[in-house]
Amino acid sequence: MLTTDESAVMEVFRVYLVGPGEMVCFPGPLAEKHADSLLRLTERELLIKEDFAAGYSLTTEGYTAMRRDRR
Numbered sequence: 775m776l777t778t779d780e781s782a783v784m785e786v787f788r789v790y791l792v793g794p795g796e797m798v799c800f801p802g803p804l805a806e807k808h809a810d811s812l813l814r815l816t817e818r819e820l821l822i823k824e825d826f827a828a829g830y831s832l833t834t835e836g837y838t839a840m841r842r843d844r845r
Contacts, residue, residue, distance in 0.1 A: 776843045779811040783821075784840040787832055794837040800828045 776784060792798055800808065805828040812830060815821040820836030823829075832840060 783808050783811045794834045797829045797831045
């Protein structure tokens with residue numbers, strides 16, 4: 775289950791219709807706002823931190839979690 779803040783991060787991926795392995799770049803203010811959630815989701819292996827600045831990709835498990843989370 776995702777927290778409200780984690781769900782807000784997943785909403786960004788939903789808006790852009792991102793699938794597993796596709797990267798989303800979070801602009802500075804958005805990356806700062808969601809820094810804690812991005813870290814937690816990465817630690818839970820739902821996201822992968824990419825080498826590109828503020829870039830994150832969904833894992834297969836993250837994609838499934840995103841699809842199940844409909845707040």
